[in-house]
Amino acid sequence: MPPHAPSTSPSAAPAILVLEDGRTFHGEAFGAVGETFGEAVFSTGMTGYQETLTDPSYHRQVVVMTAPHVGNTGINDEDPESRRIWVSGYVVRDPARVPSSWRSQGSLDDELRTQGVVGISGVDTRALTRHLRERGAMRVGISTTESDPAALLARVQQSGEMAGTELAGEVTTPEAYVVPADTAGSSGEGARFRVAVLDLGLKANTPRMMAQRGLEVHVLPATATLEEVLAVEPDGLFFSNGPGDPAATTAQVELLQGALERGLPYFGICFGNQLFGRALGFGTYKLRYGHRGINQPVMDRTTGKVEVTAHNHGFAVDAPLDRPTETPYGHATVSHVCLNDDVVEGLELRDADGRLKAFSVQYHPEAAAGPHDAAYLFDRFVSLLAGDL
Structure with missing residues (x-):
């Protein structure tokens, strides 16, 4: 893909995010289509998203980016911290439609799709982060295939917890x-x-x-x-x-x-x-x-x-x-x-x-x-x- 080609379709599929306490957010698919579960956490970094994605410490976690604009410098082969993306899911507010960096070799959206990482965009990440700060980190599900929040919530509540887990x-x-x-x-x-x-x-x-x-x-x-x-x-x-x-x-x-x-x-x-x-x-x-x-x-x-x-x-x-x-x-x-x-x-x-x-x-x-x-x-x-x- 040319490094400056638009990467996000204006007609992306709808997606939903459901926390284990029932709080629901609606958005659009970002990355792979499908369904994923993990522990919802937020990262306050305004840069370094490629290092975050490839940090093995984020295994089985769904990362919410508090910085509103993510993906503007694209993806390259020099910055990964490991052999793959480890996050279970990715949540952003405004993904960059056009990566702009002389080091960029592709778009974040395409890389998430290639590695099978289900994400969601168009979410009010500020509200979601405030909710996690008030209620604490909790299990979450993201789906581009399920439209019923109650059905997704049931699967979230059946998913594994981080406490007591050796990874x-x-x-x-x-x-x-x-x-x-x-x-x-x-x-x-x-x-x-x-x-x-x-x-x-x-x-x-x-x-x-x-x-x-x-x-x-x-x-x-x-x-x-x-x-x-x-x-x-x-x-x-x-x-x-x-x-x-x-x-x-x-x-x-x-x-x-x-x-x-x-x-x-x-x-x-x-x-x-x-x-x-x-x-x-x-x-x-x-x-x-x-x-x-x-x-x-x-x-x-x-x-x-x-x-x-x-x-x-x-x-x-x-x-x-x-x-x-x-x-x-x-x-x-x-x-x-x-x-x-x-x-x-x-x-x-x-x-x-x-x-x-x-x-x-x-x-x-x-x-x-x-x-x-x-x-x-x-x-x-x-x-x-x-x-x-």
Whole structure:
């Protein structure tokens, strides 16, 4: 398709969106025709929609875009964060009819259709977002084939819930692979350290940013055992972002506890932060409507600096903000906190001498679409591997 050809038909088929509490929105088909179900969430990012769509953390979620105009820069082959689109459904107000960017290789509508993603446009996304903020994230259905809201509602209420669901195994890499260190971009003297990365829903920019810092990255499936991790002979361990309920993900928590017992340096992001919290003995809980988007303010309590950060999480760690916690592995403290609602956004673990052993953050320092305030965390990981912290 020519990059500037109109992509949305003015006579698109009607579509309906029904939330599990019965609230109904009418619009037009956007993307594939059919029917889909998932957890309704909203993202506040005004850009980066291609990264959002291909983020495995959105698996089984229907994403509502709060920015009214979506798709104006089209789709390209450079920005995807994984091998496919993972969202269960997509909701926009005003889709761009003509993509306009020198990088565009096609339209968002066509890409959604090609990958079988059912969406809806022409929806009052502001009203829908306010409803989710007031009532909380909930199950939802979108259909271009069903005209009866009551019939669709019955199917929504029979669909699966996010709480209690383990999903990392559905999005992980099927096979281990290696991303070599970018020696040209680092010291030029070969890999500085070797890192074992557990793929729980890994985004492509994460190993890329590690490689840029001279790290040799060994990506392992979510089903990897501690023995398989140690067989890599890593200098450190990393847990990625990913979908699902951390309370339903147990094998990876046990793996991490075994790694901490052996003193293996650890860094985790997003889902990796939640699993780190559970490994340390903290609980996790479901947020009312979660944090999603690229404009969340977080304070790094270790430096006092505030970062604008990219988020995608519906669960959080339940850890005390006002005191350290003694764990079998050392002293655990909350290192980062969200300035909007005081949600735990990071943890760190230190030994009796105060040396850093492991740390994690709840957000995305690798955010390809930005912001890039938190990219320093990869440098902190390198310093941890070097024993400088």
